[in-house]
Amino acid sequence: MNNLEYIKERFNQLPSVNDLNGLGVIRQKAFEALNNMGIPTTRHEEWKYTRIGSFFNKEYQYQANQSAVSAADLAAIRLPGYEQANELFYINGRYSAELSVIRSKGLTVQFLQEAARNEYKDIVSKHLGHSSNYLKDGINALSTAFVQDGLFVHVKKGQIVEHPIYIYNITDARQANVLAQPRTLVYVGENAQVKFVETFNTLGTQESFTNRVIEIVVEKDAITEYYKIQTDASHASQVATTHIQQIGKSSTHTVTVSLNSGLVRNNLNIVLDEQYCEAHLYGIYLQQGQSHIDNHTVVDHAKPNCESNELYKGMLDDQSTGVFNGKIFVRQDAQKTNAYQSNKNVLLSEGASVNTKPQLEIFADDVKCSHGCTIGQLDEESLFYLRSRGISESIARSLLLHGFAVDILEQIKLTPIREYVDKLISERLEFEFA
């Protein structure tokens, strides 16, 4: 039987499927959407270069065995600075309250199914699934329909969360293939400040497919930083959706770092739903082997006087493939918008390729928008310049590529994380790209 059919059959067995006070209504709607739209194929415009159908022809295990993840497993994947961080663990897509550590005041975390019934229920019902307004495909609906042990994160009004929040997505693929669907809704209250760092780790050698969705609501005057680091194994693939709704004049800053994994599709949507919002989106990707990276971003300028600034840079080697698709909407109402976008790629081998597509849809007349994309090779004159100073060709290449990445690295404001990512990139450049 097709795996998707198998998944669908299990829908009625979900715990809260008929619970009309909790997640039931959202689930039902998403399940219908899933049935109508199915898993996107390459005929779907937004999935033209990224093929995920084959992931649904495999057999996966669904039940998480949380106790199987040992302290040693965790030690190997913890991020630097974790002693001073809030840590949220998801095992095979399900939030683990036992493993997670909350250190900060004003930070509340609850299972989504609980938050959907208690004092947070209005927030949950209003914002959960907002991403489906932008992602009209079955893969996003699949997540919403099958939320299990998702997480609700609430940052209190006025709270500066001093400890960063580290999110670990762990798939335990030691026994069988795993399909994981971690799901998170974050509400950042008025004038609050919070920083997130997220990573993905697959244990074992079986295949994993992660369909992760995080929706972040940012209130008036709040500031949110979000760093996503994708360094998973080559037998681990994912569709990772980050949907940010800036509903007050607020500021967000995201950096997406993709260094590894099999197939990675990132959806990053930022909706600027109030005047004077600011959004900064940065990304860096280094690909090799047969890996595939797809960054789809949407910045929706719905209101006037907002600013968005986007820069993604990529290096592709071997037979790796890349996709960048950056959409900017400037709605009729959104006068005085400033929107900038740029995507720069370096191809390091004959076999590597990238498809890049900026898409601006502007309905207002008093705006400043620019976009640009480049695809090139390493500059030969630069290479010769370094070599003429005695630097070997391989080190010269590493230095140039590292230099190419630096302006993105500098956007990681959390020092231990910036140093960690810099080290990962430097090691990759010296030992693997050289």
Place this chain on the structure above:
Amino acid sequence: MLSIKNLHANIDEKKILKGINLEIKPGEVHAIMGPNGSGKSTLASVLAGREHYEVTEGTVEFAGKDLLELSPEERAGEGLFLAFQYPVEIPGLSTTNFIKTAVNEVRKYRGEEALDAVAFLKLMKEKMAMVNIDQSLLSRSLNEGFSGGEKKRNEVFQMAMLQPKLAILDETDSGLDIDAIRIVANGVNKLRNKDNAVLVVTHYQRLLDYIVPDYVHVLYNGRIVKSGPKELAFELEEKGYDFIRDENKVEA
């Protein structure tokens, strides 16, 4: 030190150098002058090992080695240095980090230990004072946003750090005002000693007021057509390159 014999080189099948002969000994300063398109920069490029130039005939021996067999980085290791006419801007690579890598790569080539942070800093301070370059420039990305004069000063600073046997200055004066030329030339002069040599490639005589050559060679149409003492440079400045053209027409 450098011995060029009957050097012929092409770029894209086009003959640029048509039989260059040149001998440079330690302690000497040679100037190569010539009109645009005579092959001056090609000669500098071929010596430093820039790609896309095809040597079709002749030999170049440098410090007892067949220079043409060496990669650009090996040439630098052997003590050859090219000061670029247009130094490249490299965003994201700090000048200090670049120079440290270069110094240690060259040391490695010569079988010497890498300098540690303290020793490197000491060397850097000493050479900075020598060529009159500011620390703030060195902490910036390599040549990024540098003025023309700053770029050339940075070239001389790199030369000071790498201590080459032979420095080739490729039109180092181009685009510089007289004050900048003086600073750059002073730097080069301080680095001169009895064991190293300088090859100045230039269109104008002006730089040679400050870096005084022992020999001047006139390059025309891919060949050295005239060599002489430093006074030859003044003659060229006075009469222009036309007199070389006229002389060569007569010979032809």
